[in-house]
Amino acid sequence: MNEKLSALYDAILDGNVAGAKDGIQSALDAGLEPGTILAEGMIAAMKEVGQRFEEGDYFVPEMLIAARAMQAGLGLLKPHLVQGDVKSAGKVAIGTVKGDLHDIGKNLVALMLEGAGFEVVDLGVDVPPEKFVEAIASSGVDIVAFSALLTTTMPNMKATIDAIEQAGYRNKVKIIIGGAPVTQNYANQIGADGYSADASRAVSLAQSLLQEV
Ligand code: B1M
Numbered sequence: 001m002n003e004k005l006s007a008l009y010d011a012i013l014d015g016n017v018a019g020a021k022d023g024i025q026s027a028l029d030a031g032l033e034p035g036t037i038l039a040e041g042m043i044a045a046m047k048e049v050g051q052r053f054e055e056g057d058y059f060v061p062e063m064l065i066a067a068r069a070m071q072a073g074l075g076l077l078k079p080h081l082v083q084g085d086v087k088s089a090g091k092v093a094i095g096t097v098k099g100d101l102h103d104i105g106k107n108l109v110a111l112m113l114e115g116a117g118f119e120v121v122d123l124g125v126d127v128p129p130e131k132f133v134e135a136i137a138s139s140g141v142d143i144v145a146f147s148a149l150l151t152t153t154m155p156n157m158k159a160t161i162d163a164i165e166q167a168g169y170r171n172k173v174k175i176i177i178g179g180a181p182v183t184q185n186y187a188n189q190i191g192a193d194g195y196s197a198d199a200s201r202a203v204s205l206a207q208s209l210l211q212e213v
Helices: 003-013 017-029 034-054 060-081 104-115 129-139 155-166 184-190 199-212
Strands: 090-096 118-122 143-147 174-178
Touching (some): 003 017, 003 060, 034 060, 060 104, 090 199, 129 155
Parallel strands (some): 090 118
16 A cells, blocks of 8 residues: 555544544655545445454544544545536435434535535434434425434434324435345335445435436
């Protein structure tokens, strides 16, 4: 790995906020692409954090401080990932489903959607089905996006779709889902309109669904 990316990777693994920021700045100064910095220096480090957690080398506090370094780094990288002056492409309400506190992936999806000209209503984490329903009722959104990182919270995606259906909004919005344990098969199973494996594919998915309307 490039030495700048490797320093950034280590800083995120160590939960070193200042090191992560310095690492991003120095990778940008060296002319590395923001997308490469994100994928190879940052997302790869979070995967390694998960691996260490599974192996019992890291515990929740280490995951948490790595996440802080990641979030701080994303703040710095954000202006480089989004394009300026794009016209409104539609409105998306996004949230991490009930019971789930993971928000890095969800924030990244929100950031990329904004960058592509979508107006984004970020409902945060641990979002109960009724809050998604309220957002549809009050904000006139075209698309609702759910994120889940835990196998135990994935069923809340289905519960949220059911709540949207019961409230009479199912035909008014497109529903898209994602998150590490989520699959296209699961999206089909619960009746979502689409699934994407990562943030940039979430943008093309949202664009293509709105073209269908
Ligand atoms: Co958690 N955690 N965690 N954790 N955590 C995982 C998810 C885990 C896989 C770790 C592991 O065991 N290897 C595991 C889940 C196992 C499972 O269910 N299969 C796990 C666990 C077990 C837990 C706890 C239960 C631990 C405990 O307390 N014993 C607990 C649960 C808390 C809760 O939510 N109720 C917990 C807590 C935490 C922290 C709070 C410490 C922290 C989160 C901090 C935060 O988010 N602010 C944390 C972290 C950091 C992780 C790992 C290490 C990293 C997640 C991450 O940010 N990845 C994670 C391991 C892993 O994922 N490998 C793990 C980087 C991010 C960019 O990727 O979120 O996948 P990701 O998003 C991607 C795609 O998935 C996609 O696009 C994104 C960018 O390309 N995507 C979407 C995501 N959402 C989308 C929505 C879309 C489309 C695409 O809409 C259309």
